[in-house]
Amino acid sequence: xxxxxxxxxxxxxxxxxxxxxxxxxxxxxxxxxxxxxxxxxxxxxxxxxxxxxxxxxxxxxxxxxxxxxxxxxxxxxxxxxxxxxxxxxxxxxxxxxxxxxxxxxxxxxxxxxxxxxxxxxxxxxxxxxxxxxxxxxxxxxxxxxxxxxxxxxxxxxxxxxxxxxxxxxxxxxxxxxxxxxxxxxxxxxxxxxxxxxxxxxxxxxxxxxxxxxxxxxxxxxxxxxxx
Amino acid sequence: xxxxxxxxxxxxxxxxxxxxxxxxxxxxxxxxxxxxxxxxxxxxxxxxxxxxxxxxxxxxxxxxxxxxxxxxxxxxxxxxxxxxxxxxxxxxxxxxxxxxxxxxxxxxxxxxxxxxxxxxxxxxxxxxxxxxxxxxxxxxxxxxxxxxxxxxxxxxxxxxxxxxxxxxxxxxxxxxxxxxxxxxxxxxxxxxxxxxxxxxxxxxxxxxxxxxxxxxxxxxxxxxxxxxxxxxxxxxxxxxxxxxxxxxxxxxxxxx
Numbered sequence: 034x035x036x037x038x039x040x041x042x043x044x045x046x047x048x049x050x051x052x053x054x055x056x057x058x059x060x061x062x063x064x065x066x067x068x069x070x071x072x073x074x075x076x077x078x079x080x081x082x083x084x085x086x087x088x089x090x091x092x093x094x095x096x097x098x099x100x101x102x103x104x105x106x107x108x109x110x111x112x113x114x115x116x117x118x119x120x121x122x123x124x125x126x127x128x129x130x131x132x133x134x135x136x137x138x139x140x141x142x143x144x145x146x147x148x149x150x151x152x153x154x155x156x157x158x159x160x161x162x163x164x165x166x167x168x169x170x171x172x173x174x175x176x177x178x179x180x181x182x183x184x185x186x187x188x189x190x191x192x193x194x195x196x197x198x199x200x201x202x203x204x205x206x207x208x209x210x211x212x213x214x215x216x217x218x219x220x221x222x223x224x225x226x227x228x229x230x231x232x233x234x235x236x237x238x239x240x241x242x243x244x245x246x247x248x249x250x251x252x253x254x255x256x257x258x259x260x
Numbered sequence: 261x262x263x264x265x266x267x268x269x270x271x272x273x274x275x276x277x278x279x280x281x282x283x284x285x286x287x288x289x290x291x292x293x294x295x296x297x298x299x300x301x302x303x304x305x306x307x308x309x310x311x312x313x314x315x316x317x318x319x320x321x322x323x324x325x326x327x328x329x330x331x332x333x334x335x336x337x338x339x340x341x342x343x344x345x346x347x348x349x350x351x352x353x354x355x356x357x358x359x360x361x362x363x364x365x366x367x368x369x370x371x372x373x374x375x376x377x378x379x380x381x382x383x384x385x386x387x388x389x390x391x392x393x394x395x396x397x398x399x400x401x402x403x404x405x406x407x408x409x410x411x412x413x414x415x416x417x418x419x420x421x422x423x424x425x426x427x428x429x430x431x432x433x434x435x436x437x438x439x440x441x442x443x444x445x446x447x448x449x450x451x452x453x454x455x456x457x458x459x460x461x462x463x464x465x466x467x468x469x470x471x472x473x474x475x476x477x478x479x480x481x482x483x484x485x486x487x488x489x490x491x492x493x494x495x496x497x498x499x500x501x502x503x504x505x506x507x508x509x510x511x512x513x514x515x516x
């Protein structure tokens with residue numbers, strides 16, 4: 034489902050003496066249906082960078098990033114938007130929402146975006162919020178005022194609302210207690226069983242061992258850091 | 261899929277000064293495009309040129325009309341363009357008073373646009389107006405009040421109701437949340453997002469507020485000195501800006 038071939042990336046800081054910082058070269062990754070691959074490497078090695086490139090959030094300087102039939106490195110904004118709506122999900126570490134929107138609607142939104150009815154989308158949202166132990170009295174409130182852990186669970190609920198064939202997970206179990214952590218891992222297992230291709234960053238080693246089929250050390254692709 | 265709006269090499273000069281130049285893009289149904297840049301960058305000139313308020317010195321603005329498909333609105337006759345701006349197009353001004361008739365009741369402001377497209381039945385017009393006031397969260401019992409007695413946020417919501425009542429397909433917005441305090445802004449953003457999704461609207465939004473475009477716009481164009489210096493997916497342009505000016509713009513935002 035995902036095939037990353039020989040990708041490179043650098044940042045040019047125009048306002049700081051046009052310094053060029055190469056952050057990746059020769060990046061390779063391939064993830065099959067139902068497979069979960071963990072990106073590993075020290076902080077700053079480029080795990081998040083690679084993930085953001087797959088999502089189309091960072092531009093790719095060279096190489097190919099195939100997600101399904103689409104080369105994200107060359108796709109138009111419109112194609113990436115369609116891909117993100119139907120195929121490619123992303124659970125980031127930060128929740129970014131319009132203030133004032135109820136948690137229930139925040140979680141239901143990805144389903145509304147693919148054309149599901151409001152009732153159906155909300156039912157699924159309720160199910161996920163209950164599963165992730167977000168107290169029902171909070172569902173009508175905006176998540177912007179929630180604690181860090183609660184926000185993260187809302188983010189996860191949102192990421193799993195629509196059954197994306199490809200999922201990118203950035204530290205999905207960080208700052209969760211044991212019960213919620215187990216729930217999230219179960220959700221990931223479920224997605225794998227359905228055939229979802231998953232790329233994740235997990236600092237939680239036990240979690241990584243439990244659900245990931247392989248690890249890819251991105252240090253190999255870090256310019257000047259190759260071991 | 262046919263683009264709803266096809267902009268090709270638009271240029272507008274003020275004498276020898278550049279208003280905007282060399283702007284081309286396609287906008288598809290349901291897409292929201294943001295245009296950002298500092299004051300004087302040409303973003304409002306571009307918006308007004310696209311909306312037919314200014315005549316471009318060069319270029320084409322093709323709109324996918326219901327009757328005849330893609331038509332160049334620049335060379336279209338004035339009555340045709342006026343009809344378009346009353347039906348399929350809408351324009352939300354930064355200052356609500358520029359888009360509203362301040363001495364006509366709230367219901368009248370909404371109903372007037374319906375009458376402009378041929379509605380004549382008073383009861384139906386009033387019912388539609390009342391429905392729309394509800395949708396933009398203005399209490400129904402204010403229907404006979406003049407907008408002058410409304411708060412800034414309410415005036416802005418009324419302007420949006422007046423614009424959307426005829427079911428346009430393309431909405432131009434010039435700093436729609438500018439000048440409103442932040443809690444009112446959030447409410448307006450929420451409202452706009454829902455309307456865009458429910459009605460399948462396309463929109464072009466000019467703003468200098470990067471937080472607003474991140475939440476509202478699918479795509480983003482960055483303007484400087486009348487030129488588009490960068491464009492792409494909104495989150496990509498904001499998180500991985502390529503042009504020096506965009507980098508400056510993004511890094512200059514104060515963190516809360």
